[in-house]
Amino acid sequence: MMGYDIREVLPEVFRIPVPLEGNPLKELNSYLFRGSREAKQRNLLVDTGFRTEGCKKALLKGLGQLGVSMEDTDILLTHLHADHSGNAPELIRPGGRVYISREDYRFMDGTLQEHRSERFRENGIEESLLQAMLACTPSRTMAAPLSFRDYTLLEEGDVILAGRYTLRAIWTPGHTPGHFCFEVCGTGAMLLGDHVLFDITPNITDWWDVPDSLGNYLRSLDKLEAYPVTLPLPGHRQAGDMKLRIRQLKEHHKKRLADCLRIVRELQHDPVKKPCLYDITGCMKWKIHCDGWDDFPPAQRWFALGECFAHLDHLKQEGLVREVCGEHGVHYEPVEK
Incomplete structure (x- = not known):
């Protein structure tokens, strides 16, 4: 040394x-x-x-x-x-x-941030949260x-x-x-x-x-x-x-993909939450010391939302979910085979 x-x-x-x-x-x-x-x-x-x-x-x-x-x-x-x-x-x-x-x-x-911000908006992320996250990147x-x-x-x-x-x-x-x-x-x-x-x-x-x-x-x-x-x-x-x-990394993402797909299915019938990017991310498991999803610091929410996007995109490529555009933004539905 x-x-x-x-x-x-x-x-x-x-x-x-x-x-x-x-x-x-x-x-x-x-x-x-x-x-x-x-x-x-x-x-x-x-x-x-x-x-x-x-x-x-x-x-x-x-x-x-x-x-x-x-x-x-x-x-x-x-x-x-x-x-x-x-x-x-x-x-x-x-x-x-x-x-x-x-x-x-x-x-x-x-x-880059301009393009990602636009996708966040399309997925219903509120402007106040978006600006708070951008300020921390x-x-x-x-x-x-x-x-x-x-x-x-x-x-x-x-x-x-x-x-x-x-x-x-x-x-x-x-x-x-x-x-x-x-x-x-x-x-x-x-x-x-x-x-x-x-x-x-x-x-x-x-x-x-x-x-x-x-x-x-x-x-x-x-x-x-x-x-x-x-x-x-x-x-x-x-x-x-x-x-x-x-x-270990492959197994981690295999489990996270299964978890993400399970959440998309469950949120189809949830009376409060929606199968949208924000709520799907909030239902996923994260290693962070916070009481709940809404208590995540803005910087950590930015990374978590982006990671959720990556898993949803992969599920789309695999033909397991589809992206649906509605009047309140994008939401996700399972594709049952």
Whole structure:
């Protein structure tokens, strides 16, 4: 162990903890691949934290302890979420590259929340709640500024040099449409971003032109099972047994889909609640310390509603529910076979 809880996970590869103040995730795992000055290798920093002074100071402190300057460092982003990408424009120096997937890049034009808000309205979410949720989303205040567009765009299979290592891009859509994991070739290590987390479940939400985010996520889990990963490097918290965790995540979503379908069926006959997005979400089980659904903080309701959308979308793709537009907004009905 080094100072500031920096850990060397592979020779010349270091995990730097970046505090996420006020966020339930608590920390981001940023990874630094340190190049050799003698060999004129550039360093590579993987994920950067929110666009806040606290995240920036923590990263620069960690880099300083490792004797690394951003003047000789490129940045690799596993996906677009603000806790991973927000600080990149603040940190990068002239001549440096910021890598992100081409698919995620197209969602970084400032219209994502607008599209999601419109879908929430169509599903009967009250405007007061919508505005309260929007005010809490990290993309409003802690994401990379829209004026920064100087990204190097990645595709499936692209290779990046990182010090003595070679990274290969693996497209794993689900958590975001363009989420990438990166195989550290020849080592058994893999950078996971938020695709596989070991003591929390990655949030899978809807995306405005993606018909089935959850289906994409489950197929991406299948894809990663084929890799012999012995050193998983997640974007948050601690690592664990990769194949076991993939099985657990699949089982989690299998149970949640069954629960969601059961709720849709039961709400068809409920005298008070309706089979709409808000009430279906409120009937689902969530690991949060609140007295009830209406007591969820606005930020947590935003994530819960999005996750419910993803499960309803998957049930629609599987032909198990249908979306019905009525005068009071969208509601859902089971399709009995």
